[in-house]
Amino acid sequence: MRRLEASHQQLLSRRLRPLAYALVAVVGLILTLTWVALQTQVTLAGFLNGESLWSKAQKQSVIDLDAYAAHGRPADLAGFRRNYAVLMSDRWARDAIASGDFSHADVNDAFARGGVIPEAIPGMVFIFQYFDGMPYVREAVSEWRSVDGSLADLEDTADRLEKGYGAGTLQASDIVLERSRIAKLNDYIEPRAKAFSLYIANGASWLGRVLFFTVLGVAALASSLWLRMAGRILAGIRGTEERYSLLFDSAADAIFMVDEETGRILDANRRAASWLGCSREELSGMELAALFVDGSPHTGVGSLRNPDGSLRPVETQSSLVVWGARQVSQAIVRDISDRVAMEQERKIASEALASIAEGVIIADADRRVTTANAAHTKLTGFPVQALRRTRFDITRTLPDGRPLPQSLWDDIAAGDNWVGEVESRRADGSTYPELMSISTIRDRDGRPQHYVAVVSDITARKADRQRLQHLATHDPLTGLVTRSEFERRCAEAITRAAHERGAVAVLFVDLDAFKVVNDSYSHATGDALLMRVAERIRAQLSPHDVAGRIGGDEFTVLLADLRSREEALVVAETMLAALARPFDLGDYELYVSASIGIAGYPLDGNDAVTLIANADAAMYVAKTEERNALRFYTPKMHADARRRLKLASELRQALIRNEFYLVYQPSIEMKSGRIVAVEALIRWRHPERGNVAPDEFIPIAESLGLIRQIDQWxxxxxxxxxxxxxxxxxxxxxxxxxxxxxxxGHPDFLQGVCQALQEIGIPPKRLLVELTESAILRLGEDTERAMLALHNLGVAVAIDDFGTGYSSLAYLKLPAVAYLKIDRSFVTGLPMNANDVAITEAMVAIARSLDLHTIAEGIETEGQHEFLLRAGCQEGQGFLYSRPLPPDEIERLLAPRTTGSKRLSLVPPKRA
Structure with missing residues (x-):
């Protein structure tokens, strides 16, 4: 603290001496009146405080007793007893004083227990003892006494309730009756308590007026003695006071004048009053230390509480001055909220930098590292000390190995943020792909002051992207390219051959009697055979040739850089011989053969689709005529036209003669085992040939345009x-x-669906349309239009055999697509085949992220069921649950049990 002496103290004393002489005569009276006023105010404060506590205790006792009556909670009874004790303590003190024979100590203790301010107790006792007939006091005491009996009834009610709850004999009617009594007692007590409060308040007001006029008279007398003398003196010091007042009240900081001995506030400026939400007069007499929530006016830094309850951080500077014989501390309190906020922001920023998961580098304008967080150290292995003052782009290059170009830094300096992939080097010399974002912190002139780089390791992300890209372009079972990828590469080879005047050949390979393998053994055996076939096909090709799988047992081979298509003959013959050798599949040794059709550019077509179609036609001729043979495409390869026409006629007759019928394969909910759906599967009961498999007549119906009538049926x-x-x-x-x-893709398809739903009366949400990837691809640009129309109609779409054909993730975003069917080729290898496990989990994860419902088909073992359930697949189909069944068998499965339950049941698995 700094001690200051008032240099003009003696001069001011001489100027004010006449006023002092004039006031000597009245100082005794003023002191006496002041003491009387203070005692009276304290007494009034005690009255008001006691009245408030008494009223509060009365109200709370009723509330607690009613709550105890309603619920029987001991805490409510304890609350009633506590508040009732306050009422009884005040009542005893009142009656003791009225008796005239009482102990002041006992009365003081009783009022203290009732919560009366200790300083006010002697004055209250004095008034009750000698002035109980004073206006308003008399009426207040009368109202107070009028509720004594009701309060006693409350105590009796509490005793009855306590006894009843303790014995457990209270009935609901008893509780209602007791609560009604409590309410009646409260109705009697409450208006008298209010009247008591009103009389006390009026009495305080009446005494206040008496004190006011008394003091006013004394002030008028004193003023008449020294007003004239003070006029000239005040005129001289008015200027000094005004300057002080202006400086005092207009200060940006809060200023308190505090008595050094007592620590109480003598005066405060407007800023202090506005900060604390009270008037300067209310601050006067308060202890300055009590205003500080933490800290104190002597510690330098602390907090004041704002009117809204928030805290204001402040810094205090004090100086000691002498006013007459009194030492006064002048405390200047300065708001440091902005400084604290900035420090907090810096602390948060520092902690965020340290805890953020991505690596963060902060560099100066020369790109030299000033700091880096722990995540960056963990990511790269470089400690911050090793990086400091080195350029952070030294260890980073573009993915192709080139250094980060100057143009990048020019763009960042111009105001752009840069985000891109870089190759980053670790401390051990290894590299990894990194996603880096660079932004700038600028100075007041807009020049880069610091660079902030956020980096993250994207090795796993790139691997996932590459795996998905590979999945989209390669058959997951065989690893060969899909049809769309094969067509793309074929188109590239044709373009190259056109420039170089060369040739391109496409081989269409189809296994003979592959369906017999699936039917005789299992789909798992069939899949294993397909993988071995793919290996043998690849073994016959040169590095620049391409092999693809475009169907179940259909493969295509692209031979590029040929002089003529006949050069493909050697590869085709070698491939036939390789595929004719036995396949060792562990438990089985299978013999299969293949039929190969060959079409070449430019003789047999100018585009990939035409070459594939013509090679397919040549393969069909080879399969029809001989099998285990090959054929070059010729325009005359339509020898099967008559057979197809005959089959077309039989198909038309089948519709007319009602030779088709449907079977239904259940789809079960994986978690509960409930049958939630069925898939309608068509069968043809030929009058001469017996049951004709769909694999035989559906392709013919599609090629001849009969499939639309069959699908509508x-x-x-x-x-x-x-x-x-x-x-x-x-x-x-x-x-x-x-x-x-x-x-x-037919224009009338949607109309047919809508008409069938309306005529039959089936809600659209009960129908699910299943499409294969190849079917979606063939629609081309009309896909989204048709999907949107189905979506608007309310019919959902499922993508069937996903992953076996083209695996375009774009299909999953089409409108109406709500279901994703996982092909049996992936399910068969579960849970032992690591590739099938990875692909299946990826498809389930993709479906979950896109909010698609997953259905796995071809489930034959409980191991497959358990894996798919853990992976999150929602529905399943397969022989484990049920083969396709006629309608009456489905009805038997779904018929309610004798218990009346409507729960859908699970077809019992066929365990070995």
């Missing part, structure tokens, strides 16, 4: 069957219907 028949099950009051199912590309 399947749709209507399935919907009618669903209606029959609903009428039989079976649990509701979802009906899945397979639709070919020819039907889906």
């Amino acid at each position: 399947v749709l209507e028949t399935a919907c009618r069957q669903l209606l029959q099950w609903d009428e039989a009051r079976l649990p509701p199912l979802r009906m899945a219907v397979n639709v070919s590309a020819g039907s889906f």
Whole structure:
């Protein structure tokens, strides 16, 4: 503290001496009146405080007693007893004083227990003892006494309730009755308590007026003695006071004048009052230390509480001055909220920098590292000390190995942020792909002052992207390219051959009797055979040749850089011989053969689609005529036209003669085992040939344009069957219907779906349209339009055999696509095949992120079921649960049990 002496003290004393003489005569009276006023105010404060506590205790006792009556909680009874004790303590003190024979100590203790301010107790006792007939006091005491009996009734009620709850004999009617009594007692007590409060307040007001006029008279007398003398003196010092007042009240900081001995505030400026939300008069007499929430006016830094309850950080400077014989501390309190906020922001920024998961580098304008967080050290292995004052781009290059170009830094300096992939070097010399974002912190002139780089390791992300890209362009079972990728590479080879005047050949390879392998053994055996076939095909090719799988057992081979298509003959013959050798599949040794068709550019077509189609036609001729043979495409290869026309006629007759029928394969909910859907599968009962498999007549129907009528028949028949099950009051199912590309792309398809739903009366959400990837691809630009129309109609779409054809992730974003069917080729290898596990988990994760419903088909073992359940697949189909069944068998499975349960049941698995 700094001590200051008032240099003009003696001069001011001489100027004020006449006023002092004039005031000597009245100082005794003023002191006496002041003491009386202070004692009276304290007494009034005690009255008001006691009245407030008494009223509060009365109200709370009623509330607690009512709560105890309603719930029987001991805490409520304890609250009643506590508040009732306050009422009784005040009542005893009142009655003791009225008796005239009492102990002041006992009365003081009783009022203290009632919460009366200790300083006010003697004055209250004096008034109750000698002035109980004073206006308003008399009425207040009368109202107070009028509720004594009601308060006693509350105590009796509490005793009854306590006894009843303790004995457990209280009935609901007893509780209602007791609460009614409590309410009546409260109705009697409450208006008298209010009247008591009103009389006390009026009495305080009356005494205040008496004190006011008394002091006013004394002040008027004193003023008449020294007013004239003070006039000239005040005129002289007015200027000094005004300057001080202006400086005092207009200060930006809060200023308190504090008595050094007592620590109480003598005066405060407007800023202090506004900060604390009270008037300067209210601050006067308060202890300055009590205003500080933490710290003190002597510690330098602390906090004041704002009117809204928030804290204001402040810094205090004090100086000691002498006013007459009194030492006064002048405390200047300065708001340091901005400084504290900046320090907090710096602390948060520092902690955020240290805890952020990505690596963060801060460099100066020369790109030299000033600091880096722990994540960057963990990522690169470089400690901050080793990086400091080195340029952070020294250890980073573009993905192709070139250094970061100057143009990049020019763009950043111009105001752009840069985000891109770089190759980063670790401390051990290894490198990894890194995603780096660079931004700038600028000075007042807009020049780069610091660079902030945020980096993260994207090794796993790049691997996932490459794996998805590979999945989109390669068959997951065989590793060969998909049809779309094969067509793309074929188109590139044709373009190259056109420039170089060369040739390109396409081989279409189809296994003979592959369906027999699937039917005789299992799909797992069939998949294993396909993988071995793919290996043998690849073994016959040169590095620049391409092999692809475009169907179940259909493969294509691209031979580029040829002089003529005949050069493909040697590769085709070698491939036939390789595929004719036995396949050792562990438990089985299988013999298969293949039929190969060959088409070449430029003789047999000028584009990839035409070459593949013509090679397919040549393969068909080889399979039809001989098998285990090869054929070059010729324009005359239409020898099967008559057979196809005959089959077309039989197909048309089959529709007319009602030779088609449907079977239904259940789809179960993986978690619960409930049958939630069925898939309608068409079968043909030929009058001469018996049952004809769909694999035989569906392709012919598609090529001849009959598939649309067949699909429409399947749709209507399935919907009618669903209606029959609903009428039989079976649990509701979802009906899945397979639709070919020819039907889906036809202009009348949507109208047929809408008409079938309306005529039969099936809600659109109960119908699921299943499309294969190849069907979606064939639609081309009309895909999104058709999908949007189905979506608006309310019919969902499932992508069937996902991952076996083209695996374009763009399909999953089409409108109406709500289901994703995982092909049996991936399910078969679960859970032992690591590739199938990875692909299946990836597809389930993709579907989950896109909010698609997943259905796995071809589930034959419980191991596959358990894996798919853990992976998050929602539904499953397969022989483990049920083979395709006729309608009556489905109805038997879904029929309610004798218990009346509507729960859908699970077809028992066929365990070995």
